[in-house]
Amino acid sequence: MGRLFAVEIVYRGIFQKTLAKHISRAIVLAAHREGKPGISFGRYGDSPERNGIPAKAFAIVATDDITLEEGMAKYEPKEVDVSINLDDTMCKGVESWAWYGLQPINKLVKPNGTLIVTSREEPEKLIDMCHRKETPYKLAIVKGIPSFSGLWVFKDDHTDVRVLGAIARVLPELFSIESLKQMILDDGENPLKATSAQRSYDRLQTVTVKPNQGNPEKPYEFELLKWTEMRDGISIPSIAQGHTMTDPVTGKTGGFQPERNATFKKFSTRTMRPVVNFDTCIKCTLCWLQCPDSCFDVTPEGLYDANMASCCGCGVCEAVCPVPNCVTMVNEIGFSDNDSQWEMWRKDKEGYGTWLKDKIESHPVRSHGFRYRGQYEEQVPEALAAAEGD
Amino acid sequence: MTPTAVAESPKGTEQTALITGSEAIAVACKLADVDVITGYPIRPYDTVIQYIAQLISNGEMDCEYIVAEGEHSQFEVVKHASTVGARVFCGSSGVGWMYAFECLTVTPALRVPMVVMVGNRALDDPGAFGVEHNDALAVRDLGWQLVWVDSAQEALDTALIAYRVAEDRRIFLPCAISCDGAFLTHSQALVKIPAQEKVNAFLPRYDRGDLLLHPDNPITVAPQANEDWLMEIRRQTAAAMDRSMGVIREAYKDYERIIGRGYGNPFFEEYMTDDADVVLVGMGTLSTPCKVAIRKMRQEGKKVGLVRVRWFRPFAAEELAQCLSRFKAVGVIDRDFSLGSPYSSGVLATEVRAALYASAKRPPLVGFICGLGGREVLVPDVEKITGIVYDAAAGKPQPLTHWIGVRE
Numbered sequence: 116m117g118r119l120f121a122v123e124i125v126y127r128g129i130f131q132k133t134l135a136k137h138i139s140r141a142i143v144l145a146a147h148r149e150g151k152p153g154i155s156f157g158r159y160g161d162s163p164e165r166n167g168i169p170a171k172a173f174a175i176v177a178t179d180d181i182t183l184e185e186g187m188a189k190y191e192p193k194e195v196d197v198s199i200n201l202d203d204t205m206c207k208g209v210e211s212w213a214w215y216g217l218q219p220i221n222k223l224v225k226p227n228g229t230l231i232v233t234s235r236e237e238p239e240k241l242i243d244m245c246h247r248k249e250t251p252y253k254l255a256i257v258k259g260i261p262s263f264s265g266l267w268v269f270k271d272d273h274t275d276v277r278v279l280g281a282i283a284r285v286l287p288e289l290f291s292i293e294s295l296k297q298m299i300l301d302d303g304e305n306p307l308k309a310t311s312a313q314r315s316y317d318r319l320q321t322v323t324v325k326p327n328q329g330n331p332e333k334p335y336e337f338e339l340l341k342w343t344e345m346r347d348g349i350s351i352p353s354i355a356q357g358h359t360m361t362d363p364v365t366g367k368t369g370g371f372q373p374e375r376n377a378t379f380k381k382f383s384t385r386t387m388r389p390v391v392n393f394d395t396c397i398k399c400t401l402c403w404l405q406c407p408d409s410c411f412d413v414t415p416e417g418l419y420d421a422n423m424a425s426c427c428g429c430g431v432c433e434a435v436c437p438v439p440n441c442v443t444m445v446n447e448i449g450f451s452d453n454d455s456q457w458e459m460w461r462k463d464k465e466g467y468g469t470w471l472k473d474k475i476e477s478h479p480v481r482s483h484g485f486r487y488r489g490q491y492e493e494q495v496p497e498a499l500a501a502a503e504g505d
Numbered sequence: 506m507t508p509t510a511v512a513e514s515p516k517g518t519e520q521t522a523l524i525t526g527s528e529a530i531a532v533a534c535k536l537a538d539v540d541v542i543t544g545y546p547i548r549p550y551d552t553v554i555q556y557i558a559q560l561i562s563n564g565e566m567d568c569e570y571i572v573a574e575g576e577h578s579q580f581e582v583v584k585h586a587s588t589v590g591a592r593v594f595c596g597s598s599g600v601g602w603m604y605a606f607e608c609l610t611v612t613p614a615l616r617v618p619m620v621v622m623v624g625n626r627a628l629d630d631p632g633a634f635g636v637e638h639n640d641a642l643a644v645r646d647l648g649w650q651l652v653w654v655d656s657a658q659e660a661l662d663t664a665l666i667a668y669r670v671a672e673d674r675r676i677f678l679p680c681a682i683s684c685d686g687a688f689l690t691h692s693q694a695l696v697k698i699p700a701q702e703k704v705n706a707f708l709p710r711y712d713r714g715d716l717l718l719h720p721d722n723p724i725t726v727a728p729q730a731n732e733d734w735l736m737e738i739r740r741q742t743a744a745a746m747d748r749s750m751g752v753i754r755e756a757y758k759d760y761e762r763i764i765g766r767g768y769g770n771p772f773f774e775e776y777m778t779d780d781a782d783v784v785l786v787g788m789g790t791l792s793t794p795c796k797v798a799i800r801k802m803r804q805e806g807k808k809v810g811l812v813r814v815r816w817f818r819p820f821a822a823e824e825l826a827q828c829l830s831r832f833k834a835v836g837v838i839d840r841d842f843s844l845g846s847p848y849s850s851g852v853l854a855t856e857v858r859a860a861l862y863a864s865a866k867r868p869p870l871v872g873f874i875c876g877l878g879g880r881e882v883l884v885p886d887v888e889k890i891t892g893i894v895y896d897a898a899a900g901k902p903q904p905l906t907h908w909i910g911v912r913e
Contacts (some may be wrong), residue, residue, distance in 0.1 A: 160731050160732060212731065214733070215733065339733055339734075340737070341737070342736075342737035342738075342740040342741050342744075345734075345737055345738075345741065346715070346716075346724075347616055347677070347716070347741050347745070348614075348615055348616035348677065348716045348726065349614055349615055349616075349726060349727045349728070349730065349738055350716055350724045350725065350726045350727075351724065351725050351728055352723070352724055352725075353723035353724050353725050355723070356723075
């Protein structure tokens with residue numbers, strides 16, 4: 116038996132599909148330059164992809180064909196040498212179309228394997244977001260904003276080669292930085308991309324994450340029923356209608372809170388979340404009407420509270436709100452819970468005001484890559500500058 | 506579920522009418538008080554919707570009668586109507602049935618007890634409308650209960666039994682009644698129509714129970730299912746099909762008890778098999794020339810019998826194998842084809858051969874493809890077939906499939 120390598124690429128459905136495919140293919144092609152056979156594939160269960168819903172691509176490489184077959188005998192690897200997370204907000208865990216429940220981002224990482232994340236954050240911040248693991252693993256950060264583009268579009272901001280350079284650093288047995296650079300140049304790519312790969316390789320910092328570090332919460336999970344336990348006729352109980360809300364201060368009831376899906380929680384779909392200034396809200400109902408996920412709860416006084424069990428972070432509420440700065444989309448990285456903002460505001464309006472200001476000001480703006488016309492043109496130079504800079 | 510026993514004579518208010526097989530099924534729909542019927546014309550199935558329209562316009566029948574813009578919608582409409590608790594009827598023929606195929610494939614797993622008539626028709630081109638069984642047989646793997654009848658009387662009785670079986674909560678699977686185009690759909694015969702009270706006693710109301718789509722029973726039907734669920738869904742559908750044989754038996758027994766007409770073994774009819782050396786096996790109206798030929802051949806001293814298969818799904822494999830293992834040779838007559846199949850046989854021959862494989866005693870089996878596209882199967886054809894079967898019984902080597910009645 117030779118050696119088998121497995122790499123997974125966790126990405127935001129649609130927005131990073133092409134990026135993930137580029138990386139997955141390049142891993143196989145770079146390793147092939149050193150005579151290793153390999154395969155590259157997207158997880159079939161993730162398709163049809165939906166905007167932002169976490170998805171996976173894989174690259175399996177081996178030192179010989181027979182060993183490669185060992186890796187191909189199961190569709191999805193059960194453990195990987197390197198896990199790549201193309202959007203740091205997924206450090207909170209991923210809930211995809213392909214399974215039920217929340218999977219820790221580091222779940223498949225082998226003992227002493229590496230989790231590579233593209234992020235502007237410091238390691239401590241990301242470690243706190245990741246679920247605890249029983250075995251130690253390494254965390255490596257490719258500095259930069261997560262590379263998002265629109266439907267099927269590839270944003271050529273060098274994220275692909277920078278991630279590949281990082282892989283060459285943490286797992287040189289898979290492919291060397293020389294093989295990678297040669298492949299980039301032979302492919303007729305911009306020679307700057309080979310330079311970017313080298314810079315990423317040179318600058319990569321890794322830290323070891325110990326078993327006692329990280330989010331101690333147990334990720335929510337669901338049991339799959341046996342065929343004799345399932346309802347027949349491909350039927351499931353509907354989500355119940357909903358109920359009134361209770362004011363945490365006065366105990367007054369009113370408004371309407373729909374019941375939420377108990378088996379698909381959407382927490383990991385968001386890259387941004389809306390924060391609401393309840394003091395300036397004019398109760399126009401537009402956010403509530405336009406939200407494609409019916410995520411807004413109607414409070415007893417007729418305000419609209421974005422419920423984090425249903426919000427996908429699409430930003431429509433911010434776009435339709437007629438009041439300046441009443442609804443603001445904020446990078447999901449800034450939040451560690453899914454609590455009601457309205458309840459926080461009801462209990463302490465002043466404190467909420469401070470919290471709101473801090474959330475809006477202290478975190479980099481996020482997008483899915485299509486928030487406004489011309490954003491792509493602005494962000495590519497920005498990303499390149501980040502790659503060139505420190 | 507248990508029908509009420511009736512005390513009076515089963516002959517009660519029975520009436521006799523001169524009607525076609527299609528019209529007999531239309532009458533069964535009336536007796537079953539079907540709620541929603543959809544129609545889209547294609548020959549020969551259209552005869553049933555014509556007669557239903559006539560019954561409605563005469564004030565004899567009350568139902569939602571929807572003319573769809575094509576077969577796909579036609580089957581979709583009744584599928585949905587059934588999920589809200591309506592007893593439904595639908596049907597088609599040949600390529601019309603194929604146009605509805607997407608709906609046909611999803612109906613069993615949704616556990617929709619749709620009862621339909623397939624007026625068996627060739628799968629075109631060029632505009633062929635004579636009988637072939639390939640249309641109904643196309644759904645044989647998908648969870649449809651499939652039954653073939655050979656007389657207008659049997660069509661009526663089987664339609665009522667089909668509702669009873671399909672709508673049984675243990676089953677909830679669709680059922681297609683196949684009627685040979687022309688021979689059954691367009692030929693009138695004297696049919697005994699049971700009294701409404703007796704039908705009411707035999708056929709309980711359709712109760713969709715916990716699967717009913719209704720505001721008081723909030724459920725979601727057919728949500729997105731990935732590989733974590735589909736195999737379990739298939740397993741459930743398979744279990745329902747496995748229960749079907751027992752429920753069919755119960756239904757025939759009750760039909761005989763309440764209506765007063767029995768069919769013996771529901772799954773296949775045996776004709777002159779008691780002392781037979783060789784038997785012919787087939788489905789549908791080719792039973793008539795077979796029976797006539799058998800009587801003729803018996804006068805010539807040839808001990809020939811017929812096994813006419815009624816229920817193709819569920820397939821009574823063990824029972825049929827046990828029956829057929831008694832004979833010296835078996836000839837299976839297919840009014841269908843399965844090109845490139847084992848020994849280039851018809852569908853029925855392949856199934857019977859598979860059923861016999863587990864049997865300790867396996868007589869030689871020869872397949873015959875004949876009567877395609879509405880071509881008649883005549884007494885001399887049956888005699889020719891029987892001769893080949895006798896040769897097989899004698900161990901004479903020969904092809905395993907023969908085309909009969911083709912110009913060559």
